[in-house]
Amino acid sequence: MPLSTLTSEKSNSIESRGSRHSPLTLATPVTTLKGVGPSLANRLARLGLCKVQDLLFHLPQRYQDRTRVAPISLLQKGREALIEGEIQLCELRPGRRQSLLCSLSDRTGKIFLRFFHFSAWQQNLLTPGARVRCFGEPRQGAAGLEMVHPDYHRLSEDRPAVTEAYLTPVYPVTEGLRQSSLRDLIQGVLKDLGEEGIIDHVPSGFLAGIGLPTLSEALMYLHQPPPDAPLDLLAEGKHPVQQRLAFEELLAHHLSLRQLRLRTSCLQAPLLSSEGRLQQRFLATLPFPLTAAQSQVAQEILADMAQESPMQRLLQGDVGSGKTVVAALAILQAVEAGYQAVLMAPTELLAEQHLRVLQDWFCPSDIKVEWLAAKRTAKARRESLERLEGGETAVAVGTHALFQEGVNFHNLGLVVVDEQHRFGVEQRLALREKGRYGNSCPHQLIMTATPIPRTLAMTAYADLDTSVIDQLPPGRIPVATAVASDRRRDEVVARVRWACRAGRQAYWVCTLIEESDSLQAQAAEESAAELAEALPELRIGLIHGRMKTQEKERTMAAFKSGILHLLVATTVIEVGVDVPNASLMIIENAERLGLSQLHQLRGRVGRGAADSYCVLLYHGPLSELSRARLACLRATNDGFEIARRDLELRGPGEVLGTRQTGLPQYRVANLMRDQELLVSVGQVADRFQQRYPAQVASLISRWLGEENRYGEV
Ligand code: ADP
Ligand code: MG
Numbered sequence: 001m002p003l004s005t006l007t008s009e010k011s012n013s014i015e016s017r018g019s020r021h022s023p024l025t026l027a028t029p030v031t032t033l034k035g036v037g038p039s040l041a042n043r044l045a046r047l048g049l050c051k052v053q054d055l056l057f058h059l060p061q062r063y064q065d066r067t068r069v070a071p072i073s074l075l076q077k078g079r080e081a082l083i084e085g086e087i088q089l090c091e092l093r094p095g096r097r098q099s100l101l102c103s104l105s106d107r108t109g110k111i112f113l114r115f116f117h118f119s120a121w122q123q124n125l126l127t128p129g130a131r132v133r134c135f136g137e138p139r140q141g142a143a144g145l146e147m148v149h150p151d152y153h154r155l156s157e158d159r160p161a162v163t164e165a166y167l168t169p170v171y172p173v174t175e176g177l178r179q180s181s182l183r184d185l186i187q188g189v190l191k192d193l194g195e196e197g198i199i200d201h202v203p204s205g206f207l208a209g210i211g212l213p214t215l216s217e218a219l220m221y222l223h224q225p226p227p228d229a230p231l232d233l234l235a236e237g238k239h240p241v242q243q244r245l246a247f248e249e250l251l252a253h254h255l256s257l258r259q260l261r262l263r264t265s266c267l268q269a270p271l272l273s274s275e276g277r278l279q280q281r282f283l284a285t286l287p288f289p290l291t292a293a294q295s296q297v298a299q300e301i302l303a304d305m306a307q308e309s310p311m312q313r314l315l316q317g318d319v320g321s322g323k324t325v326v327a328a329l330a331i332l333q334a335v336e337a338g339y340q341a342v343l344m345a346p347t348e349l350l351a352e353q354h355l356r357v358l359q360d361w362f363c364p365s366d367i368k369v370e371w372l373a374a375k376r377t378a379k380a381r382r383e384s385l386e387r388l389e390g391g392e393t394a395v396a397v398g399t400h401a402l403f404q405e406g407v408n409f410h411n412l413g414l415v416v417v418d419e420q421h422r423f424g425v426e427q428r429l430a431l432r433e434k435g436r437y438g439n440s441c442p443h444q445l446i447m448t449a450t451p452i453p454r455t456l457a458m459t460a461y462a463d464l465d466t467s468v469i470d471q472l473p474p475g476r477i478p479v480a481t482a483v484a485s486d487r488r489r490d491e492v493v494a495r496v497r498w499a500c501r502a503g504r505q506a507y508w509v510c511t512l513i514e515e516s517d518s519l520q521a522q523a524a525e526e527s528a529a530e531l532a533e534a535l536p537e538l539r540i541g542l543i544h545g546r547m548k549t550q551e552k553e554r555t556m557a558a559f560k561s562g563i564l565h566l567l568v569a570t571t572v573i574e575v576g577v578d579v580p581n582a583s584l585m586i587i588e589n590a591e592r593l594g595l596s597q598l599h600q601l602r603g604r605v606g607r608g609a610a611d612s613y614c615v616l617l618y619h620g621p622l623s624e625l626s627r628a629r630l631a632c633l634r635a636t637n638d639g640f641e642i643a644r645r646d647l648e649l650r651g652p653g654e655v656l657g658t659r660q661t662g663l664p665q666y667r668v669a670n671l672m673r674d675q676e677l678l679v680s681v682g683q684v685a686d687r688f689q690q691r692y693p694a695q696v697a698s699l700i701s702r703w704l705g706e707e708n709r710y711g712e713v
Contacts (some may be wrong), residue, residue: 001482007221024192026199043177052220052385053702055186056198056219059245059668060169062235066135067227073108073556075138075145083111084161087130090123101128101146104134111138111144112349122614131155166224167231186653190223201699202248204690206684208268219245234515237673246669249682251688257462258685261312262461264432269310270413270442276334278365278602279329285364286325288473294322297467298329301445302464305414306335310432311443314461317469318639319449319603320476324354326469327416328361330445335367335394339413344400346419348549349556349572352417354399359462362395370405372398375549409435417443450596450643478637479606483590483630491587492615493534499584500538500565504610506584508568509601511592520570521546528568538565545572571597573604580608583586589617591626599634608636647672667703671696 022028031041031050049055063238070081084108085106093101100123113134115122126132171182173212207214213221217242233239234537237246283290290298297315304311317323327343334341343358345351351373358369370384370393387393391410393407400417413591419459429658437440446464496506508531510524528542541555541564560569560579567573567582571593585605590598598616606612616630632645669677689696 011199016627024052024074024189024197026051026056026193026197029053030185033189035181036185040177040181040249044182046174047172047177047503050251052189052193055189056193056223057245057702058171058182058186059666060165060171061221062170063134063167063225063229063231064170065227065231066168067166069133069163072106072111075109075111077138077140077145080135080137082133083133084133085111085130086156087126088126089128090126095226102125103130110144112141112144113147113150113152114148115139116149125154126152133161165227167227169223169225169230184222190220195220201695201702202684202688204249204694206688207244207247208683210247210680211240212247213241215244215248217241219242237668237670242668242678243674246666246674247677247681249666249669249703250674250677250700251685252699254462254681254685255689256704257331258689259696259700260429263495263550264312265309267310268308269443270337270339270411271306271308272334272337272339272413272443273306274333274613276336278332278336278367281365282328282332282361285361290325291322291469291471292471293317293469294326298467298522300327300465300467301326302333305330305443307671310441311445312464313445314464315445315447315468315640316466317447317449319600320607321449321469321472323418323447323449323469324357327418327445327447328358330365330416331358331395332362332365334414334443337413339411339417340388340391340394340396340409340625341414342396342398342403342409342412343416344398344403346399347572349543349552349577350397350419351389351397351399352549352553352556353577358395358397367395368393370396372396372403412442414443416447418447419449419653440669447452449600449639455706475609476606477609477611479585479602479612479614481602481616481634481637483616483618483634486588486617486619489617492617494537495536495613495615496531496566496584496586497535499613500535504584505562505564505579505582506566507573507582507604508566509585509587510568510570511571511587511589518546520544524568526568531566531568535566539563539566540566543572544570567626571601573601577604578607579604581610583608583610583612585612585614587614588617588628589619591622595629595632595642596639597650598629599639599642602633602637665695 005488009138030036030044030049033052038045047058049058056372059072064080066082068082071082072085075081075083078689081103083106085104088103088110090100090102093099096118101120102111104111104115113126113136131152132152134147134150134152136147138145138147141144153159153161169183169186171186173179195216198319200215200217203217204214212218221229221239221241222245230239234242235469285444292326301311301313301315304313315323315326317326331341331343343354344352345347345354355369357370362369370388372381372384376384384393384396385407388396389408389410415432415435426449432441434446496508499506508527510520510527524542524544541559543555547555555564556568557578559582560562562581583605585602587598587601593601600615605614616633618626618630629646629649632642632649653694671678697709
């Protein structure tokens with residue numbers, strides 16, 4: 001019997017099994033396991049443990065070594081250990097909280113055991129002379145090392161010392177669920193199932209080449225590691241048995257996205273081909289030629305649109321690489337083919353800017369652009385909606401929130417979503433549903449400036465094709481970036497004055513950790529007031545998320561036309577804002593923002609021909625991590641490099657905003673740590689899908705759950 005069940009509390013361990021009539025399988029509900037009553041079942045359910053399979057995949061967070069008895073003299077503070085000795089003394093200690101204090105010694109030394117909660121029964125058990133085995137973490141007490149509330153077990157003839165054969169797993173638990181109950185439950189299930197019962201959905205042939213063990217080997221090892229298991233490796237998640245599970249999990253997610261892609265490709269989409277008349281006219285009026293990268297991705301996109309299955313393409317391009325032009329080309333192709341197209345942006349500010357740009361570009365071809373904004377009169381909105389529904393206008397721009405409600409199209413052929421770096425599978429699917437008629441749906445182009453390393457993109461966007469604009473328009477000069485303490489604010493203000501006097505314009509960005517719009521707005525208002533006082537000769541504008549659309553529009557227009565010298569703003573200007581004459585940006589409290597966000601912000605300058613500067617003001621003292629992050633921005637302007645560093649420093653969840661991206665929360669895998677596996681995952685997925693299509697569904701539902709599979713099409 002495991003020591004853990006022999007603590008003073010009454011044990012409710014499951015002693016025997018096998019009275020169930022049908023044999024145990026992975027699908028057996030936990031409620032039919034011996035010893036699992038309604039209240040235990042409830043607690044298990046809280047952890048998502050409903051079936052035997054769930055128990056097996058509920059993996060230990062760490063391990064305790066109860067396989068060997070440590071000499072007391074060798075105990076170290078903070079390192080859990082199993083000890084055995086004789087009680088020398090046991091007495092009540094008064095104090096702020098009364099405690100029971102015992103001293104325990106073996107031949108090598110002495111340690112105290114301290115209990116704040118104890119019963120008379122316990123007190124009697126721990127009398128001098130009793131031999132006791134204890135497991136706990138030694139801490140520094142007033143009179144030497146002590147263990148507070150150790151697991152313990154008084155040895156006697158009928159209860160001799162039993163040494164564990166395996167390391168003891170410590171599982172994630174929930175309130176009211178004891179480690180020992182869960183441990184016994186899992187151990188029992190492992191024993192009853194046996195190796196054959198643990199069905200491996202990945203044929204071993206696939207794994208041999210990668211050198212990973214079978215599923216049952218992996219699970220047996222993780223729930224019952226041998227005494228000499230490498231704990232450090234296990235703690236890092238790099239043990240081959242863990243890698244085996246990580247591999248399987250990544251494979252399951254990958255296959256699920258592929259299925260989604262496959263189902264999508266079976267859908268119909270309007271065939272949007274054209275002679276390119278509108279595109280040619282547009283390109284002829286553009287004041288610049290396309291970069292080679294822009295032409296290349298435009299071709300990829302236009303070719304997709306000329307297919308009868310829906311395009312699902314992600315267009316990545318660093319800040320300022322010129323994605324909007326590419327979007328315009330795609331829109332024109334849809335229009336020439338006789339269909340409607342929409343462009344959606346995440347913020348109103350950006351949507352507005354797109355509206356302006358598209359109106360400007362499309363005006364020579366007499367193509368009207370419909371504007372779907374929140375703050376329009378009901379009448380104006382209704383008229384817009386009618387024109388879209390009747391097919392009178394071919395192009396619409398707005399925030400994606402606006403497309404969720406009551407908008408119907410005459411014949412929507414293309415949806416372009418801009419700057420959705422926090423965009424997940426679920427949202428992508430929801431958007432597609434928007435333009436769906438029966439079996440037909442529009443082509444979708446998703447644009448992002450958050451560059452995602454290739455291996456990660458394969459996983460996060462395995463259902464999408466990817467195009468990358470890997471060059472900036474010629475003549476861009478990298479933004480010179482400086483990092484400065486906010487104690488040097490006066491110098492920075494002087495620099496703003498100087499730049500504006502020289503005819504340049506500047507941004508002053510206020511940041512707050514709080515997501516609250518009103519607090520952000522307040523901070524920006526305060527900064528604007530201070531700056532107005534310090535720089536009376538400059539015309540200063542203010543823009544934040546709480547302002548009315550018209551007010552924002554007016555301010556943006558004034559800044560764009562050069563009437564305003566300095567624009568004080570919240571991070572609402574993060575995406576897409578394009579004012580080439582602005583060549584200086586100050587970011588306050590830069591240490592609060594993520595690297596990619598800072599890079600986005602900084603991308604607002606360096607758009608014209610002038611040398612551009614960005615000053616990252618921080619409020620000290622800086623942590624190691626913040627220092628490293630700011631240094632990275634100073635060192636490079638390359639969005640891919642920054643994304644890579646960000647990933648290293650913060651992990652993919654943070655970078656991609658796991659929850660919003662729909663980038664899955666992995667149970668075992670870690671995209672950063674397990675990057676190397678991703679390559680084999682892609683290769684195995686191909687063969688697996690071809691040779692074992694029947695197993696694919698089982699594997700997916702094992703890891704993603706039945707209901708969690710990426711949308712049925
Ligand atoms: P982003 O990829 O960040 O959305 P934009 O589409 O806003 O970039 O383009 C940034 C700026 O570069 C705009 O002012 C745009 O007019 C300009 N631009 C785009 N393509 C080119 C090009 N090929 N040559 C010169 N300037 C360009
Ligand atoms: Mg853009």
